Amino acid sequence: MLNELFHMFFQQNRYLVNKLNEVLKPHGLFSSQWTILFLLHQDGPMSLTAIWKYLNVEAPTVTRTVNRLETLGWVERQYGMDKREKIISLTKKGLEQFPPIAASVRSFEQEIEKKLSQQDQELLKGILKKIEG
Amino acid sequence: MLNELFHMFFQQNRYLVNKLNEVLKPHGLFSSQWTILFLLHQDGPMSLTAIWKYLNVEAPTVTRTVNRLETLGWVERQYGMDKREKIISLTKKGLEQFPPIAASVRSFEQEIEKKLSQQDQELLKGILKKIEG
DNA sequence: TTAAATTATTTAGGTAGGTAAATAAATTGG
DNA sequence: CCAATTTATTTACCTACCTAAATAATTTAA
Numbered sequence: 283m284l285n286e287l288f289h290m291f292f293q294q295n296r297y298l299v300n301k302l303n304e305v306l307k308p309h310g311l312f313s314s315q316w317t318i319l320f321l322l323h324q325d326g327p328m329s330l331t332a333i334w335k336y337l338n339v340e341a342p343t344v345t346r347t348v349n350r351l352e353t354l355g356w357v358e359r360q361y362g363m364d365k366r367e368k369i370i371s372l373t374k375k376g377l378e379q380f381p382p383i384a385a386s387v388r389s390f391e392q393e394i395e396k397k398l399s400q401q402d403q404e405l406l407k408g409i410l411k412k413i414e415g
Numbered sequence: 416m417l418n419e420l421f422h423m424f425f426q427q428n429r430y431l432v433n434k435l436n437e438v439l440k441p442h443g444l445f446s447s448q449w450t451i452l453f454l455l456h457q458d459g460p461m462s463l464t465a466i467w468k469y470l471n472v473e474a475p476t477v478t479r480t481v482n483r484l485e486t487l488g489w490v491e492r493q494y495g496m497d498k499r500e501k502i503i504s505l506t507k508k509g510l511e512q513f514p515p516i517a518a519s520v521r522s523f524e525q526e527i528e529k530k531l532s533q534q535d536q537e538l539l540k541g542i543l544k545k546i547e548g
Numbered sequence: 549t550t551a552a553a554t555t556a557t558t559t560a561g562g563t564a565g566g567t568a569a570a571t572a573a574a575t576t577g578g
Numbered sequence: 579c580c581a582a583t584t585t586a587t588t589t590a591c592c593t594a595c596c597t598a599a600a601t602a603a604t605t606t607a608a
Contacts (some may be wrong), residue, residue, distance in 0.1 A: 285524045287536055288431065290543045293471055295428040296565075297547050298421065303566080303593090312593055331556060338426055343595055345558060350593085366556040366603045391418045397545050403420055406542050410423045412530050414430050429595075436563090436596080445563055464586060476565055478588060483563085499573045499586040554605070559598100566593075575584070 298394070305390045309383045310354070314347050316387065319356060319372065323380050327371035329362070431527070438523045442516045443487070447480050449520065452489060452505065456513050460504035462495070 302313045311319070318333060325336075334344040348370055351357045356376040359368045372380070395403060435446045444452070451466060458469075467477040481503055484490045489509040492501045505513070528536060 285521075285528075287528075287540055288435075288524060290540060291428065291431065294543050294546050295424065296471065298424065299594095300566075302421075314594060329556080338429065339594085340596060341557065342559080342597085347594075364556080364604070368557070388418075391421060394546060395418075395420075397548070398542060402542050402545065405538055407420055407423060409531060409535050409539050410427050412535065413427050413527060415530070432564095433596080447564055462586080472564085473566060474587065475567085475589080480564075497574070497586080501587070549608100551608085552606080554603100556603080557601085559600070561597090563596075564594085566591100568590090568592105570589070571587085573584100573586080576580105576582080578579100578581090 301394075302387070302390065305386050306383070309379070309386070311356075311383065314343075315351055315354075315356070316383070318344070318347055318351060318370075319376060319380065320384070322357065322370060322372050322376070323384075327360075327369050329367045329369055331367075333370065434527075435520070435523065438519050439516070442512070442519070444489075444516065447476075448484055448487075448489070449516070451477070451480055451484060451503075452509060452513065453517070455490065455503060455505050455509070456517075460493075460502050462500045462502055464500075466503065 299313055302316075306312060306316055317337065321333065321336060322328065330341065330344055330348065333348070334341050337344070348357060348359075352359065355373055356379075357370050358373050359370050361367065362369050398406070432446055435449075439445060439449055450470065454466065454469060455461065461469075463474065463477055463481065466481070467474050470477070481490060481492075485492065488506055489512075490503050491506050492503050494500065495502050531539070
């Protein structure tokens with residue numbers, strides 16, 4: 283990258299994603315799969331559209347990841363009144379296995395956050411908000 | 416993502432990569448291809464290994480991107496004394512077309528940087544350094 | 549009421565990252 | 579000297595993002 287700042291940003295992003303994948307590996311999950319499980323656990327059953335709009339990614343990306351999660355038994359789909367819509371929810375397996383995975387991820391996040399002061403974290407949030415805004 | 420900070424980080428990374436790809440599109444390039452062209456322009460001919468070590472990505476990723484760049488006529492390869500090694504360098508086309516692309520990218524970067532004060536930028540660099548360290 | 553437009557999802561195919569294992573050349577040690 | 583190890587690159591295959599276009603269901607408007 284031309285600019286050091288952008289170069290560093292992209293490098294740290296790869297670092298964080300790779301580390302998160304390492305943490306998730308024993309649970310048989312990848313980062314984006316986890317992101318969707320977490321969202322479903324937090325907000326309950328929701329449509330594909332609700333998922334991709336919330337996560338700010340395109341629909342086909344979510345289609346594929348949800349299909350994989352379904353194959354692996356983490357989520358299931360129901361059809362609503364609107365027959366176009368697929369409503370995705372956690373399966374029993376998804377619900378039951380969630381807590382220990384969440385604990386692993388939380389502990390990873392805390393490890394990273396230990397490297398930053400509380401002030402750094404707030405500053406970083408503020409700066410990140412300015413980038414897209 | 417569990418944590419708002421990580422979630423924001425990943426979102427802004429996608430935002431920046433997508434925006435950069437938009438800027439590069441008229442030039443027929445994608446962000447990672449540009450990253451490699453930029454490196455070769457800056458440091459001169461170098462081996463695949465030198466490229467992936469510098470960029471902090473795995474070898475197969477660079478193999479693929481360099482092959483694509485070769486097909487598109489941006490780079491060429493020579494073999495050194497060590498016959499395992501491939502030395503990659505910019506072609507005439509690569510050298511000639513570089514400056515206007517660099518100008519577009521620079522202008523994109525400046526646009527983003529306008530959203531951040533000089534102080535924000537230094538703070539962000541400092542915080543990014545702490546994440547991996 | 550039905551043709552046109554919109555919405556939800558999928559399919560197809562591209563870039564960009566990863567791991568694991570193969571290959572070929574160079575280096576090292578007994 | 580040559581067998582074993584290391585190094586450079588590639589191949590094969592997975593996740594994760596993208597765009598463009600297809601399909602099917604719903605909504606809107608003439």
